[in-house]
Amino acid sequence: MAILKFIRKNILLSISIGIIFFLSLLVYCFTEESYNTIETTSIWVRNYFGYFYLYLGCGCVLLLIGIALSPLGQIKLGKKNQKPVHSLWAWTAMLYSAGMGAGILLRAVQEPVYMQQNAPFISKNTPEILALEFTFYQWGFTAWAFYGLFAMVVGYALFVKKKKVLVSSTIEDTIRYKPARMGIDVMTIITTVFGLIAAIGLGTTQINGGLNHIFETNFGIPTTLVLVIIISCIAFISVWMGVNKGIKILSKLNILITLILLAFIFVTSDMSNILWSFGMATLQYLIDFIPMSLAIGSYNPGIEFLTDWTFYYWAFWLAWAPFTGIFIARISKGRTLRQLLLGVLIIPSLGTFFWFSVFGSSAFQLIEAWGTYQNEFGNVFTSIFTFFEQYPLATFLNVTTIVLLISFLVTSVDSAVFVLSMFSDKGKKNPSKIHRLLWAIFILLGASAIILLGDAKPEIDVLIAVQKLLIITSLPFAFFMVAMTFIFIRELIKDTKASLS
Template sequence: MGLLLFFSFFLYAETLATYNGIESLSLWVRNYFGPFYLYLGLGCVLLLIGIAFSSWGKIKLGLPADKPAFSRLEWIAMLYSAGMGAGILLRAVQEPVFMQQNPPLATAVSADIIALEFTFYQWGFTAWAFYAVFALAAGLALFHKKLPVATSNTFATLFPIKTKSFWNNNFLLFIDVLTILTTIFGLVAAVGLGASQIKGGLNHLFNASLDYRIIIALVVLIGIFSLISALSGVNKGIKRISTLNIYCTVALLFFVFLQSDMLLILKNFLYAFYRYVVDFIPLSLAIGKYNPGEVFLTDWTYYYWAFWLAWAPFTGIFIARISKGRTLREIIIGVLLIPSLGSFFWFTVFGQSAFELIASWNSYEGEFGNVFTSIFVFLENYPLQSVVNGLVILLLMSFLVTSVDSAIYVLGMFIDKGNPNPSKKQRWMWGIILTIFSVGIVLLGHAKEDTNVLTAVQKLLIITSLPLSLLMIVMIGIWLYDISKIKKA
């Protein structure tokens, strides 16, 4: 915690110097380790598919008699809200349109399908595979080994907790500190981006020129609501807000879908999904005609993989916390497939509808180019603008709240000796620290006139995700060894 406050001080006192240091280090990481992220993502997806269809898939997370604590809808709502959240609103229109106007691949299919396929790739199986790997490894330590909630406990087979040595103690401490730091960096990144989109939406709707200070106010407000939700617990605040998010998201989705070319959307959804599955391996390896180039990979794919990795520890542990009583097969299918399909349909509805609008205009002047305002510009073409835009802002706030309250809960578990229901003191403390650090990220994002929160966070996450990604390989090996023993028993 002292390390976080120390780093927060530098964000406030030496903002520009901190930004320059992150910029230089992130360039080094991208140059030398960018392709490694691709290989790791592909490996996680293939591993999980293999386990789901093997006899190991029948192993239950917990005792054979354990039953799930939440209905399937509640379970999916919570894991989706914690794992994806406001990002689907941030990129709903901007990303598919960018891909259509700047096709990353040169294949025989149309620009529309390429745009949807590549958007699926960046929001699909790989992202959720990172989450699922952490969820299953943490669930094994929590429910089978009866160990406290901590990322270091997924390494207990290799480094037994009871074995007291300088190497053991310091290595396990390093893992937990790294997890906490990576979790916080990933989370505050999302908060900064989401709050920036809310500010962009308010500027657009009211033709205002609000500066970054409104983002700071929004971050503080999100922190307050998140703390209230976290203090209420998983079964009350977190579950209820997550379920509300899903209902509101589905309502917005069908509001657009029912006023668009529904048959074309369904057709392109199915075809783009087919192309995504067929091309998944060459896309994941970035080989031949499926290599969009180093500049594109650096700006998009490497950044996304770093972002998902940064979110993987706390999202995975939270998913494990709510998945007791479910089999590995059900968890893998539920985490890998269902949220991905939901995101794919979401991006097809908004993306294809935006493509049709651009076609009707006969020209495109970058109307959807601003990541923070694109969805509001898009919704100007639909009725009930005030109601729908209000719903988007409400969704942005509530998605961010469910992400932050989940993180408060998980970080509280880490510090409260692995207690699955951390004390309210811990939740208060983490709610305050996350809010302070999120404000620091906003200041970092405005260190230079030509930068924003998005570029600052992109550079930071690539750095903080690297050591965690290297440790994932060891964690996966230990996890496979442990579940093989469970099966034999």
């Protein structure tokens, strides 16, 4: 009762939870109708606004590079003589764990191989280089530009303008109508929750698939639910401890294990081929970035391919942009805009490129050695475990991957819970622990409900439905990003001129 009373007193929290609960109830009671509506609406969004997503992504990358290299890049998020609160190593570990995490394990082998077997467009490069290049494109600058844009705008509002940690605070000087600003914050929370629940559902499904693969059994829904509970509990402990004790330590551990796993596959594979592929694909990606981003001419893979891959990825990155960007802003105090933007764009992108080069190139060579490909890496949930079977210490690698999947999901959940808590606790930089507890419980219940619904309605792929829902919920956010960016640039230029006069 005390918790319900607490929720009722917080308007933003009660409205957000009320809307999410209503939508969840609607989906549960009218599952098939809801699925059909989501399917139809997502196709409509992708058909009419898919290219808008592409143009928005390209524009974000160019804008951030322009600001970083301009005199505006010297603006510091904090006092002039203040040093970064977190070291480059800790900062990179936290932003990468929050922003990518389990996804790089989910797609490490499956996506490059798919692109090799199903070339997105005709290229003068080999299928292998093209496959890596297009994978880089979908995991590179654009994704991090969405995150970086929010990090820049919110970080400026938080550490320069001394405003609250709310998305609405970035436009409050222009839009003074409180219900409209609250609507923006509610939209942010709903988009974040759906994006997080989708990630947990996908991640736990892959972990379950890995366990089934290792033990050659069929762990069902109970195992998946136990995994969700374990992940949520560890995430709650981490977020309860705070950024410096819980989230930072787990993030560093994630990156350390990832680097060890990466190094092992690298040194036991054809290193020269991997390095050559990494260099060639990265160079080609830089050359082709603009035409690929605009899908023009021979770089257009067609609406069906874009719909299944790029439009979905852009919608997913947009759905994660609010909480990831705000979390990055929260840990970036003391850095200049140049350090923030170039760091966010370049460091994690290059790390991701090398990751996919190691796993992708090694998978290509395995397929070549086999002489034929029977879709061994086609299952997104088990492909990496099948891949490890071709290497020494396969069981150790598989177990390590499962531990890493859990750890990455934990750091994504704890980062999101921390940001959601900042939202609901009136934009405080260090939200109260009751808010952290509430959101941890709510995320646990939401993820569990999605998995149970998928089991109760086996004829409908609920996880796919949640992913498609992201495409719908991220659309209004995409439009808001445009307005937010214009307002921010105008204020930035105005503030800069005022400081110089």
